[in-house]
Amino acid sequence: MDFLRPAGWQEALAAKAAHPDAVPLAGGTDLMVELNFDRRRPERLLDLGRIRELYEWETSPDGVRLGASVPFRDLVGPLRARLPGLARAAHTVGSPQIRNRGSVGGNLGTASPAGDAHPALLAAGARVEAASLRGTRMIRVEDFFTGPKRNALAPDELIRAVHVDAARGPQEFAKVGTRNAMVIAVCAFALALHPHARTIRTGIGSAAPTPLRAREAEDFLTGVLDEGGHWEHGRPVPPAAARRFAELAAAACAPLDDVRGSAAYRRHAIKVLARRTLHWTWTAHTSRTGREGEASCA
Amino acid sequence: MRVNLTVNGRPRTADDVWPGESLLYVLRERLGLPGAKNACEQGECGSCTIRLDGDLVCACLVAAGSAEGAEVTTVEGLAEEDARLAPVQRAFIDAGAVQCGFCTPGLLMATDELLARDPHPADADIREALSGNLCRCTGYESILGAVRLAAERAAADRAAAEGGA
Ligand SMILES: Cc1cc2nc3c(=O)[nH]c(=O)nc-3n(C[C@H](O)[C@H](O)[C@H](O)COP(=O)(O)OP(=O)(O)OC[C@H]3O[C@@H](n4cnc5c(N)ncnc54)[C@H](O)[C@@H]3O)c2cc1C
Numbered sequence A: 001m002d003f004l005r006p007a008g009w010q011e012a013l014a015a016k017a018a019h020p021d022a023v024p025l026a027g028g029t030d031l032m033v034e035l036n037f038d039r040r041r042p043e044r045l046l047d048l049g050r051i052r053e054l055y056e057w058e059t060s061p062d063g064v065r066l067g068a069s070v071p072f073r074d075l076v077g078p079l080r081a082r083l084p085g086l087a088r089a090a091h092t093v094g095s096p097q098i099r100n101r102g103s104v105g106g107n108l109g110t111a112s113p114a115g116d117a118h119p120a121l122l123a124a125g126a127r128v129e130a131a132s133l134r135g136t137r138m139i140r141v142e143d144f145f146t147g148p149k150r151n152a153l154a155p156d157e158l159i160r161a162v163h164v165d166a167a168r169g170p171q172e173f174a175k176v177g178t179r180n181a182m183v184i185a186v187c188a189f190a191l192a193l194h195p196h197a198r199t200i201r202t203g204i205g206s207a208a209p210t211p212l213r214a215r216e217a218e219d220f221l222t223g224v225l226d227e228g229g230h231w232e233h234g235r236p237v238p239p240a241a242a243r244r245f246a247e248l249a250a251a252a253c254a255p256l257d258d259v260r261g262s263a264a265y266r267r268h269a270i271k272v273l274a275r276r277t278l279h280w281t282w283t284a285h286t287s288r289t290g291r292e293g294e295a296s297c298a
Numbered sequence B: 001m002r003v004n005l006t007v008n009g010r011p012r013t014a015d016d017v018w019p020g021e022s023l024l025y026v027l028r029e030r031l032g033l034p035g036a037k038n039a040c041e042q043g044e045c046g047s048c049t050i051r052l053d054g055d056l057v058c059a060c061l062v063a064a065g066s067a068e069g070a071e072v073t074t075v076e077g078l079a080e081e082d083a084r085l086a087p088v089q090r091a092f093i094d095a096g097a098v099q100c101g102f103c104t105p106g107l108l109m110a111t112d113e114l115l116a117r118d119p120h121p122a123d124a125d126i127r128e129a130l131s132g133n134l135c136r137c138t139g140y141e142s143i144l145g146a147v148r149l150a151a152e153r154a155a156a157d158r159a160a161a162e163g164g165a
Helices: A009-018 A031-036 A072-076 A084-091 A096-101 A104-110 A117-124 A215-227 A239-251 A263-288 B023-030 B087-094 B104-117 B123-129 B141-164
Strands: A002-004 A023-025 A044-047 A057-060 A063-067 A126-132 A135-140 A145-147 A158-165 A171-176 A187-194 A199-205 B003-007 B010-014 B049-052 B055-058 B071-073
Touching: A009 A044, A009 A126, A009 A158, A072 A084, A072 A096, A084 A117, A084 A171, A084 A187, A096 B055, A104 A117, A104 A158, A117 A126, A117 A158, A117 A171, A117 A187, A117 A199, A171 A263, A187 A263, A199 A215, A215 A239, A239 A263, B023 B049, B049 B104, B055 B104, B087 B104, B087 B141, B104 B123, B104 B141, B123 B141
Parallel strands: A002 A044, A023 A044, B003 B071
Antiparallel strands: A057 A063, A063 A158, A126 A135, A126 A158, A171 A187, A187 A199, B003 B010, B049 B055, B049 B071
């Protein structure tokens, strides 16, 4: 086995072009487990640890360009206000030790249906910046997951960054698991309100072969909010509509029975999380804009 | 391959490192530092917790080659030069927080990091800071007590130093 340690980004791209089989190593919180348990014996590791710019982020009014190796810790910390949904998801990842090393780029690289960054990225709106010596392309995060633990990267490509849209409204992420730390999601749901565009977007985790958006639920709720004038008057979403939204979110799932939970439980839990996150985000939206919609406890 | 790093303030070199080898293996098997424990090898138990360039990490999930040039602190680095126990170690003993002792090095490293960052942690902060460290002997009450005790003693020391100054 070879251990490649490029000092800069161009060198990393050149190494990946020369050795498409080289396996990138960021925080190692997925990859090292595979090596420790002999589940994988790659010919080459491509350690990205020396490439400073992968640990940095740039902000603009449009959003954040998040370096691939930025650890979850920085999302929970300095980036929380700018990326609230992703920060909430990051806060549920593993433990402090895992959040200090694990990155969004690594989460995307693994592309597990249970990756916690994914629902938050889907709901917020994000693009993956994939680069190779051939050039750079932007992949919408909805197009990035191509199957269980499979993604849209070509063999010579690396993730340089993730571009996440600025949060212009409240965002939530909720995850079901057996305890508050160190759990792989039984299922997870993210919701983001986009008041400037009068739309809402969702992300579902661990309830289908890939992370996905609940499109019908989104369209339904966007229509209800629009037709009911809710963006103007800020009144709560009618309970029947909230229920329907939750049912459509559950219908978008294609869950499996596994050791963490049954398919039926996952569908039910997604319904509950969808209703809850809608309640939380809409309440936050209306209290932020000073409109009515004072809500009772969940 | 060869890996050069600083461990507990001293420059160290490990030879014949296999490229897929973990930093934990290098510390324990090549550098003779068995303080960080080897248990789950998947980041779940926290018994191999160390500091890597200041960050609290599981040494089992760090590729040794990535630690080239890094600054590592293990539990062996907590005690004073004259082998006097560090205040967090003292507090764990006094609070009865050590039973079989296997999880203790990791818990000490996590506690040390927490108190350096937040000298007056609330209980919820202590629980979160230790959420990546498992103890299978009993429970966590004495461990939480040890962290509170270490924090109280440090606060008392600071107050005494200020009062005396
Ligand atoms: C104890 C424990 C608890 C965990 N809990 C959670 C959890 O709660 N939620 C969750 O979502 N995950 C969890 N994980 C999984 C893991 O921490 C995350 O998936 C994390 O995001 C991986 O990031 P990393 O930087 O460590 O990736 P690495 O392990 O370094 O890499 C992961 C994959 O991505 C590829 N890769 C990395 N960087 C790039 C790049 N720039 N370009 C292309 N490919 C790249 C690698 O080749 C590899 O295939 C947990 C892991 C452990 C060990």
